[in-house]
Amino acid sequence: MTNKEITIKDVAKRANVSVATVSRVMNGRDRVSDATRKKILKIIDELNFVPNTMAASMVNKKTNMLSVVVPEIQNPFYTAVIGGMVEIAKHAGFVTLVVSTNDDEVEEAAFFESFLGKNVDGIVLVGTHKDAEFYRNIRKPTILVDRYINDCGHDGVIIDNFRGAYDATKHFVECGHERIAIIDGAHDYNDGKDRYWGYHQAMHESRLTPDPKLHKQGKWLEEDGYRFTVELMQSEQPPTAIFAANNVICTGAIKAIRDLNLHIGEDISLIGFDENELAQFVRPRVTVVGRPTREMGIQAAEMLIQKIKEPPKGQAKLKKMILDVELMKFDSVKKLNES
Amino acid sequence: MTNKEITIKDVAKRANVSVATVSRVMNGRDRVSDATRKKILKIIDELNFVPNTMAASMVNKKTNMLSVVVPEIQNPFYTAVIGGMVEIAKHAGFVTLVVSTNDDEVEEAAFFESFLGKNVDGIVLVGTHKDAEFYRNIRKPTILVDRYINDCGHDGVIIDNFRGAYDATKHFVECGHERIAIIDGAHDYNDGKDRYWGYHQAMHESRLTPDPKLHKQGKWLEEDGYRFTVELMQSEQPPTAIFAANNVICTGAIKAIRDLNLHIGEDISLIGFDENELAQFVRPRVTVVGRPTREMGIQAAEMLIQKIKEPPKGQAKLKKMILDVELMKFDSVKKLNES
DNA sequence: TTGAAAGCGCTACCAT
DNA sequence: ATGGTAGCGCTTTCAA
Numbered sequence A, B: 001m002t003n004k005e006i007t008i009k010d011v012a013k014r015a016n017v018s019v020a021t022v023s024r025v026m027n028g029r030d031r032v033s034d035a036t037r038k039k040i041l042k043i044i045d046e047l048n049f050v051p052n053t054m055a056a057s058m059v060n061k062k063t064n065m066l067s068v069v070v071p072e073i074q075n076p077f078y079t080a081v082i083g084g085m086v087e088i089a090k091h092a093g094f095v096t097l098v099v100s101t102n103d104d105e106v107e108e109a110a111f112f113e114s115f116l117g118k119n120v121d122g123i124v125l126v127g128t129h130k131d132a133e134f135y136r137n138i139r140k141p142t143i144l145v146d147r148y149i150n151d152c153g154h155d156g157v158i159i160d161n162f163r164g165a166y167d168a169t170k171h172f173v174e175c176g177h178e179r180i181a182i183i184d185g186a187h188d189y190n191d192g193k194d195r196y197w198g199y200h201q202a203m204h205e206s207r208l209t210p211d212p213k214l215h216k217q218g219k220w221l222e223e224d225g226y227r228f229t230v231e232l233m234q235s236e237q238p239p240t241a242i243f244a245a246n247n248v249i250c251t252g253a254i255k256a257i258r259d260l261n262l263h264i265g266e267d268i269s270l271i272g273f274d275e276n277e278l279a280q281f282v283r284p285r286v287t288v289v290g291r292p293t294r295e296m297g298i299q300a301a302e303m304l305i306q307k308i309k310e311p312p313k314g315q316a317k318l319k320k321m322i323l324d325v326e327l328m329k330f331d332s333v334k335k336l337n338e339s
Numbered sequence C: 001t002t003g004a005a006a007g008c009g010c011t012a013c014c015a016t
Numbered sequence D: 001a002t003g004g005t006a007g008c009g010c011t012t013t014c015a016a
Helices: A007-016 A020-029 A034-047 A053-059 A075-091 A105-114 A115-119 A132-137 A161-174 A190-205 A222-234 A247-259 A275-282 A292-309 B008-015 B018-025 B032-049 B053-060 B075-093 B105-113 B115-119 B130-138 B161-174 B190-205 B220-234 B247-259 B277-281 B293-310
Strands: A063-071 A095-100 A122-125 A143-146 A155-159 A180-184 A215-217 A241-243 A269-273 A287-290 A318-324 A326-328 B066-069 B093-102 B122-125 B142-144 B156-157 B180-184 B215-217 B241-244 B267-271 B287-290 B319-321 B326-328
Touching: A007 A020, A007 A034, A007 B247, A020 A034, A053 B053, A053 B115, A053 B277, A063 A075, A063 A115, A063 A292, A075 A095, A075 A222, A075 A292, A075 B130, A095 B115, A105 A222, A143 A292, A155 A161, A155 A292, A155 B105, A155 B287, A161 A180, A161 A190, A161 A241, A161 A269, A161 A287, A161 B220, A180 A190, A180 A222, A180 A326, A215 A222, A215 A275, A222 A241, A222 A247, A247 A269, A247 A275, A247 B180, A275 B277, A292 A318, A292 B093, B008 B018, B008 B032, B066 B075, B066 B105, B066 B115, B075 B093, B075 B293, B093 B247, B122 B277, B122 B293, B130 B190, B142 B293, B156 B293, B161 B180, B161 B190, B161 B241, B161 B267, B161 B287, B161 B326, B180 B190, B180 B220, B180 B247, B180 B319, B215 B220, B220 B241, B220 B247, B241 B247, B293 B319
Parallel strands: A063 A095, A063 A122, A122 A143, A143 A155, A155 A318, A180 A215, A180 A241, A241 A269, A269 A287, B066 B093, B066 B122, B122 B142, B142 B156, B156 B319, B180 B215, B180 B241, B241 B267, B267 B287
Antiparallel strands: A095 B093, A287 A326, B287 B326
């Protein structure tokens, strides 16, 4: 009745060999006579023996599992990153586990304390912590994605946020816009901050002074995208263009514009950052700063696996891979300067 | 230079106590004199000692980690289920790892063979396999969600798919529709099959013979929702109503209707299954069969944790929890029977 | 080619 | 209250 797990010992006993020999045939690298190999294989099959990977891991200190830690699993941007990562990892023989931190530092820390955090071979991390210290305490191969903190002690895969925002803003300017609003969230991480300053610089270079009333800063949430768009459009001097600094803010903006009975590209011009379903759906399509989401996961996974296979000796220089963004133009920006 | 991991032994040595005592203070349940406890705690802190959870797990056979295995992590339905599960698990002291199988049986099987699959304490599974055999071979506490196979040997949390489809179809009928189309995918699992038969029964009860040409069966994908909607609307005798049997098929249908320059609730009536962003966005909103997605994750997690804490002795009866659905009516169904 | 045995780092039982 | 020690199931020298 007691359904005792069967172990390597049982196999050895039944085969009249030592556990060492059984271990050898399981791992294949050591040589074993053809006769005994076959015998053992047969018994393994009969007994339906599956080795305890944990015991093995205790000895050779690896688990063949990676993890990807993201702030929220609901955001399509992160699921795309995850998708890219999982695929690469799979081909390299790793299983990937996904962990969502709810953008909460405590939950993030808890993961690293957990069984999981302790036993993965490497981590791709979209971090929530704002202090380099936290990252420096991570002692295993880790790649930071999207959000990067300087002096964190790990390699990173990020995109050119500054340039994305800069290009978007310039595009507005080229089309004759001057009252250009930006809706963003806290500048806790480099990504958001860079986007703001990209906007800022593009404005100044165009000899446009950004009107502080046109900078709406809240959280990186759809509801704030909605709320601020309404506020902007109902203000005394509404903008002619809005730059929505991430995908969900853009979603909120689109909904607000619809509810205000305004028309994108006509009553108000709009550019979003990162693709999102609604921006693709509405007509005219919304121009967005496109970023290679899936590719980010792929690059991160490759860097990570590389690092696991050949641990850098001593203090290798940190690598920061910056992937390019591209302004995907549709018709959500009205040309004000054409007759 | 060799950054050797520090272990319980190091702590014991430094504190002049046995490893047993150190183990005791770590786990707290055995009693230790206040003096030594403090001394040991201090040393643990100084040495920055973190116990190796894997070694502990080898002894007490639990890892405090659960996993939730879903077919695709991009689908908002699954991320909602995951969200519910993770929250409950967290409160109970479990870390949850998310695994996506890409709706591929091989990948699903691979998970169970992996380090992860072997070492979680329990699993919430939206399975991809179609044979009960596969599930019966899973030897740990497992709860099947959404897709349920009879004789699989595990408890389940599912919804009343039949009734959802039945109610939707009835609603069409009550509004005077007779040419009611259904777009669905393969009937590999109970959920999809039940939806079809719910539709079927509602039709027959209403003395309407379902026109085979109005049953479009492809894959459960957005592109098929799109393609079939176009086909239906361009056919000789288009339907007046379409039942889109899952969330992404509904998304495809909405896009197709938009591209055909038709109007929902006017030129064509539409009901979807499960909420989706587009159905919420378009005006008029699309009526959908709402299901308690997050709640499914919550219930599954609770059942799972319960089962882990008190393993059922012998052959307990299997529990299948069926959650209710609700037709969320908006204005996407035209009333044909009003003057 | 194979076996014996020493761990991996921890827990839990049995002593003291 | 504390220590000694036998495992957990496997891998990997070292010998034979």
